[in-house]
Amino acid sequence: MSTLQLLKIEWYKLQRLEVYIILALYFLLITAISFFSTVFQIDAGRSAEAVFTPDFFLQVSASIGTLLIVIMVMLTISRERTNQSNRKRLINGYTRDDIYTAQFIQVKLVWGLFLVTWLLTAFCSALFVGLNPISFFGDFTTGQFLGVVFGFLAKGILAAFWITLMGKVILGLVLYFAWSVLETILDLIAKVSATASGNSNNISNFLPTTVIDNFMTNTPFISDWAYFTFGMTMLILLFVPYMKIQKTDY
């Protein structure tokens, strides 16, 4: 099947109530948090420009956006399994490569929807707190924009990885969070032991999801190893689901 045909089908399938609800929820939550946080601090005597900065908006929108993009990708991909639609797709002429491509298209469509919603949310939030949205966007650095663009995509790919391996949304989410918690604990242990021994070892550059999170929030990487970790993580996250789809009996 052609990529365009797959794209049309996946776009048609994505037009469902839960997608609209999640996107609306994202918009409303971020806009409300941005508005009330800023208003309370303005009341305390600070200016809107000083409170509602790109860094502040990124901290709020990236964490909630990440959670919602993961849930949406997992819901979308798990549906193909719970409805046995992968079996039907093979009967209808999909190859296993087509199934993988369609899954990747699903991730990219969800990612695209979140980026558009993120832009809209940033625009409206700036407007509601009394700032000029265009100049607010002008305050973002290229690194911050790239962090959002690739960070959301990386989180979508990570969610696709877990759901392809686990099949069920709840299991995928548990492993997604368990892995993040494990990385946090490892990072803490390394930091504590580094402080105690006087070394400057920083293993966060080698922790896959930590690197993605740092990339999203534009936390400066300590070393170039973070880029290596990011690249290797992406390769594994893309390759393992491909092999899983090739080997599964539907």
Added chain:
Amino acid sequence: MSTIIETKNLTKKYGSFVAVDGVSFHLEKGQVLGVIGPNGSGKTTLFSMLLGLRKKTSGEMRVFDQENLDGIRNKMGIIMDQGAFYNDFSAHKNLTISAMTKGVDLSRVTELIDKVDLRQAGKRTFNKFSYGMRKRLEIADALLTDPELVIMDEPTNGLDPDGIRFIRELIFHLQEQGKTIMLSSHYLDEIEKVCTHFLMLRNGKVVFYGSKEEIKAQNLDLESIFSTKF
């Protein structure tokens, strides 16, 4: 007559377990082949190999004179035991997705929804369908491309008498149109009514393969053959 399906010593093994063991048969254009056998006899595995869902371990298999199904999928309509549709989509949306996949004109979707009498389902989602409605949607899906070969795995399983009659009439109707049909069922009387040829499987092996005429010539019926073989 042209051969639609031909297998020679088709075998599928899972480790040391042989699910389908050297099955050979051929299905000619216009024939209705009934595949009969108890649970675990290899019917579904045989169907899965023919549909390209499972790879054969050995033997030969040709469908429309091709070893693989590339480019001939639209000549085949498949009705599986469990309809694999999106639970939260309506019949129309589910069929539209199939039509987009198969490259069929979307006007055919409405036509088939009327044909299988699912128009009244409206926006009701698939998870709220009765078993009979699910089966009818599966039939509409199978007929989207006006296929030459229709494969039905347990088409009457779990249906009420009206549903069984609907399937029976559908098979007769397809046969009149010159379609070739391969179906499996547990119901011997049903299969005897609609099929022209029979393939009995036991433990993955063929224990009987012949036409209705051959059975009649021996003054037998399907029930008596089945009881001697099982």
